[in-house]
Amino acid sequence: MAAPDRLTTKDWLIRVAISTAVVAGIWGIGQGVQVGLIEYVQRIVLLCGINIILAVGLNLINGTTGQFSIGHAGFMAVGAYATAFCGVKLAPAVTAALGTGAIADGVVFNAALLVGALLAGVAGLAVGVPSLRLKGDYLAIVTLGFGEIIRLLFNNTKALGSATGYFGDNPAGLPPYTSFFWVYVWVVVVVLIVRNITFSQSGRSLIAIREDEIAAEAMATPTTRLKVTAFTVSAATAGIAGGLFAHMQSGIRPEDFKFEKSIDMIVMIIIGGLGSISGAVIGGIFLAVTLELMRDLQEYRLVLYALLLVVIMIVRPEGLLGTRELSPSMFKKKAGAK
Amino acid sequence: MSQFLQQVINGLSLGSIYALIALGYTMVYGILKLINFAHSEVFMVGAYTGFYTAGALGIEGMEQRGAAFPLYLALVVLMVAMGASALLGVLIERLAYRPVRSAPRLTPLITAIGVSLLLQNLGMLVFTPNPRRYPPIIKEVRFELGGVIVTNVKLTIFVVTLALMLGLWYLVQRTWTGRAMRAVSVNLDAAKLMGIDTGRTISATFAIGSALAAAGGILFGLDQITINPLMGTLTGLKAFVAAVLGGIGNIPGAVVGGLLIGLAEQLVAGYVSPDYRDAITFVILIVILILRPEGILGVVRQEKV
Numbered sequence: 001m002a003a004p005d006r007l008t009t010k011d012w013l014i015r016v017a018i019s020t021a022v023v024a025g026i027w028g029i030g031q032g033v034q035v036g037l038i039e040y041v042q043r044i045v046l047l048c049g050i051n052i053i054l055a056v057g058l059n060l061i062n063g064t065t066g067q068f069s070i071g072h073a074g075f076m077a078v079g080a081y082a083t084a085f086c087g088v089k090l091a092p093a094v095t096a097a098l099g100t101g102a103i104a105d106g107v108v109f110n111a112a113l114l115v116g117a118l119l120a121g122v123a124g125l126a127v128g129v130p131s132l133r134l135k136g137d138y139l140a141i142v143t144l145g146f147g148e149i150i151r152l153l154f155n156n157t158k159a160l161g162s163a164t165g166y167f168g169d170n171p172a173g174l175p176p177y178t179s180f181f182w183v184y185v186w187v188v189v190v191v192l193i194v195r196n197i198t199f200s201q202s203g204r205s206l207i208a209i210r211e212d213e214i215a216a217e218a219m220a221t222p223t224t225r226l227k228v229t230a231f232t233v234s235a236a237t238a239g240i241a242g243g244l245f246a247h248m249q250s251g252i253r254p255e256d257f258k259f260e261k262s263i264d265m266i267v268m269i270i271i272g273g274l275g276s277i278s279g280a281v282i283g284g285i286f287l288a289v290t291l292e293l294m295r296d297l298q299e300y301r302l303v304l305y306a307l308l309l310v311v312i313m314i315v316r317p318e319g320l321l322g323t324r325e326l327s328p329s330m331f332k333k334k335a336g337a338k
Numbered sequence: 339m340s341q342f343l344q345q346v347i348n349g350l351s352l353g354s355i356y357a358l359i360a361l362g363y364t365m366v367y368g369i370l371k372l373i374n375f376a377h378s379e380v381f382m383v384g385a386y387t388g389f390y391t392a393g394a395l396g397i398e399g400m401e402q403r404g405a406a407f408p409l410y411l412a413l414v415v416l417m418v419a420m421g422a423s424a425l426l427g428v429l430i431e432r433l434a435y436r437p438v439r440s441a442p443r444l445t446p447l448i449t450a451i452g453v454s455l456l457l458q459n460l461g462m463l464v465f466t467p468n469p470r471r472y473p474p475i476i477k478e479v480r481f482e483l484g485g486v487i488v489t490n491v492k493l494t495i496f497v498v499t500l501a502l503m504l505g506l507w508y509l510v511q512r513t514w515t516g517r518a519m520r521a522v523s524v525n526l527d528a529a530k531l532m533g534i535d536t537g538r539t540i541s542a543t544f545a546i547g548s549a550l551a552a553a554g555g556i557l558f559g560l561d562q563i564t565i566n567p568l569m570g571t572l573t574g575l576k577a578f579v580a581a582v583l584g585g586i587g588n589i590p591g592a593v594v595g596g597l598l599i600g601l602a603e604q605l606v607a608g609y610v611s612p613d614y615r616d617a618i619t620f621v622i623l624i625v626i627l628i629l630r631p632e633g634i635l636g637v638v639r640q641e642k643v
Binding site: 066068070130131133134137138140141142144145146148149152153155156259260263266270274299300302303305306307309310313314317 | 373434442444447459571582614620621623
């Protein structure tokens with residue numbers, strides 16, 4: 001995938017056209033979803049999008065770079081709280097300037113999401129710098145520890161509602177900004193960013209770190225810098241997912257971001273295949289849908305869920321796709337082999 | 339001063355429980371290089387086995403009559419729980435960990451997380467999520483020593499922990515099984531070549547670690563009065579941190595780490611804020627991993643290419 005060195009005006013026009021088409025497409029589907037689906041299904045569709053962001057973002061560090069984080073719920077929490085808090089504080093100023101309506105809401109929401117992503121990224125950087133010096137299991141445990149500390153901090157911060165959670169200043173709770181349109185615009189943005197990193201030169205270096213860190217270092221790969229960068233980006237995407245998640249409901253509680261949430265994210269990328277972006281997308285959707293379908297099974301749900309995890313690990317540890325990507329050429333090759 | 343001593347005593351008794359659990363983590367890690375996440379659930383099952391065994395032995399009736407639970411029955415409860423947990427530990431290793439032993443290292447780690455979740459949720463199903471009051475296997479007697487309140491429960495915790503640790507020391511240092519365990523932890527393949535039945539040694543390690551966790555579970559129930567199916571999560575994590583703090587794979591290290599974590603937790607709860615008693619463990623973990631990743635008593639192992 002060699003990108004041209006300089007883009008001509010024509011290339012730019014094509015890009016703008018494609019982007020506009022994609023945004024319009026998402027908007028159109030969003031309208032269809034709003035009309036055609038009952039609220040319950042709409043909620044699952046939104047959850048699918050949020051899960052995709054979580055899975056694709058986590059996959060960058062856990063799958064592509066091979067550095068196992070099991071504390072990403074912490075970054076999701078940072079993003080959720082930051083987005084909710086900023087949104088609530090920003091809203092009066094923006095409505096004063098732009099009046100009320102969808103545009104003002106969109107501006108507030110996206111500005112707040114960017115702050116959420118930024119703060120989650122900063123948290124990721126702060127966690128990543130010391131802990132990425134460690135390897136394997138230790139890294140996993142440190143990220144777990146950080147995730148718990150972040151949650152306990154929110155649990156004890158009075159300004160953010162302590163253990164009862166943060167519901168904004170309005171008694172009705174947080175405004176329901178999260179719509180199909182915004183969720184899937186962010187899905188596209190996050191998937192593109194992660195895809196571009198993965199298939200760039202840095203991406204190949206990340207894969208080299210996964211395969212053999214010592215060898216990568218011997219080949220003059222700046223391993224620590226790359227690992228920290230990947231971790232920061234991954235944390236920021238978790239922050240975006242957190243922000244989208246926050247505005248799906250009236251409030252957020254520290255217990256929404258427990259260790260189990262991190263496990264959910266890991267299950268998503270494991271089902272799809274560690275190191276595969278399309279796999280992460282599939283895993284994210286699979287988890288949102290399956291957990292909903294199993295809701296009738298009540299308490300057996302989580303037992304089956306855990307059992308599924310163990311069985312996948314024993315039977316097919318590489319997940320559905322392994323490190324491969326789902327693409328038309330994959331099917332062509334298969335057809336050719338037959 | 340007496341308040342400080344009180345915190346120290348409470349901290350040490352909590353720390354003894356952490357130490358008992360940490361031993362299981364450290365022994366398994368020493369041999370398989372695996373964080374046995376399911377260990378915290380083995381601890382939980384141990385506590386519940388004790389709960390049901392005491393119930394079956396008629397502790398409720400005795401309590402109503404005001405009679406104390408006889409000491410020999412308390413020992414029976416302890417033995418049954420330790421046996422059941424040992425069996426569970428061995429089963430987990432056989433069914434879940436052995437099939438993935440030669441897979442890349444993340445696979446066993448995720449498997450362990452899965453087994454932990456599975457047991458936790460099975461626990462919620464079988465034992466119900468409601469907290470249970472732990473039966474007074476040891477009837478509490480308080481006495482005061484220079485302004486410090488000591489209960490016989492705390493003393494029991496110290497005595498049982500000490501006895502089990504001496505037993506473990508004897509087992510690891512003075513028996514053939516222990517010698518095999520030490521050999522396997524140095525190098526599994528080499529141990530196999532020397533004719534050690536590694537499969538059996540690994541099973542033995544799981545059995546011993548799980549039995550100690552069960553003892554920890556019963557002592558925890560006695561100390562904290564209530565138990566619930568999620569009791570293992572946080573306690574297990576703290577015990578794991580204790581193992582890392584002492585130097586993972588190092589048996590005396592787990593004991594030192596456990597006692598230090600228990601002390602730190604009580605002191606923070608007593609002098610800073612009870613809200614941060616759980617956070618301090620993770621702060622300690624992060625500080626130790628950054629400053630001295632091999633732990634207090636651990637040895638640095640050179641990575642070979």
